[in-house]
Amino acid sequence: MTQLALVIDLNVCVGCHACVTSCKQWNTSGAAGPLADVNPYDADPGGAFFNRVQTFEVGEFPDTQTVHFPKSCLHCEDPPCVPVCPTGASYKRPDDGIVLVDYDKCIGCKYCSWACPYGVREIDPGRKVMTKCTLCVDRIHDATKPESERKPACVLACPTSARLFGDIHDPESEVSKAIRDNAGYALMPEWGTHPSNHYLPRRRTAMRVHPDELERADNPLKVDGLLPRPSKADPSLDDVTSW
């Protein structure tokens, strides 16, 4: 069974919002209709986005870390938003595990957004239906695109490669290895939703200096500077030239 998901490396994300804008661009241009904005050029702009980058400060000055935190639908393996939907508009695809909304069936009752602890579902102000990240489902399976472009728009746009995309049920996939090797974790594990998207934690970048690097192992007498000149009688390296 396949479960497509994103793995987001918080150690690499610089908070540039390229994933936000590329997501908006792709998903507002698709066949599903525009992802509407309200007052986009006015005093109080708003609108639906599938992906938001938030910024948190961890710790107390001067010992602080700035964590940029991209958040989109986590495509839970046990999505609480799906069973509560009264119309069946919200569903999880059995073949690739993507949680989707059928915009033609949604009645806009917002109940699924109440049932999502992560707050990743947003009502489209134009279409008045619930919208959310589709993992660019209209792109990743598009056989007319070259293999390298069959990835979500946000993954292709990320300038630091902080976003990885793949099948987390395949132990040999890039995302599974990244989760395994870098202690990837899921958000709010206490609710048992088993999010598919994982985050890679911040890793402190420290220079490790071993004692034998400070004190040269090949210089036990701690004599620095030029070595004494050998005598002319001593053998030279090639028996032709002398020191």
Add this chain to the structure above:
Amino acid sequence: MRPEASVILLTTLIGAGQGLFLAIFTAHGLALFDLVAAADSLAFDVAGSAIALALTGAGLLASFFHLGRPERAWRAIAQWRTSWLSREVIVLPAFMFAVFVYALVHFAGVRPVLARLPGGGAIDLATLAGLAATLLAFALFVCTGMIYACLPFLREWHSPLTPLNFLLLGCASGFTLAAAFSAAAAPGLTRLFTGYALAFTLLGLAGRGAALVRNRRLKPKSTLQTAIGVKHPRIVQKSMGFQSGSFNTREFFHGRAPGTLRWVKWTFLAAAFAVPAALQALALVLADPAGPLLAAAFAIQFAGLAAERWFFFAEANHPQNLYYQAVA
């Protein structure tokens, strides 16, 4: 959560309608056993059912204003296997239909005796329709309550007290309305209904009070640490990623000061429970069945229950709010 007028009206109106019908059928059922005199069919059963239908119909109408695409509302019956909301959408019209049949049978007077109770009470079509409507009324209370109680991370709602309180508060307002209505339509039943109304009001106070005490002691399960997965006691949000509001900042915050919440809480405790209970007790003490007194009790209680429902939504704290704490 943001309290929405359409949902407040839906839940309070259908609660009162269900309670009113339960009161009407209580009189019908007691009359079967000759415990009370049978009320006048047209003035009490038909008119009372019509009021219950009007209340539930108004609630149903209000619910459409909650939807983004109301023209597709019929689709909501599809997922009754998993969704309490879908079940409510099925049970509410079914309840209204059963009440309509009950009223129609009374109105037409088509009441052939189908069976007789040992005491001589006649089981007819009205009894069957009323029994169905009663069962559906209870089912509807459960469905409405479970819509909220089934969401585990809205911990203020995730409790058996939620459906119980929907039942008790609906019955309280419904029986108070039945008492006020019967003062005009069937004065012989007024004292009975007033007694029931007082009991349900006090039980409702106990149930809602228990929920208030429970919710005061709740400790949040989700924290900013589990929300972003960083283990540090001090995490501060610097930016939520956009400068003005979004669906997430509007739908899940009530946007009022904590003082307003306290004020609303004491208002609904007084208006939904204390004042109506005092008026009902006064009506019981007074020899004359006091119609205006009971009508005032219903009006005050209904307004109080609307405030209660507002508070019910406002006090629920959604874990997604952890992600939306700083505008920038």
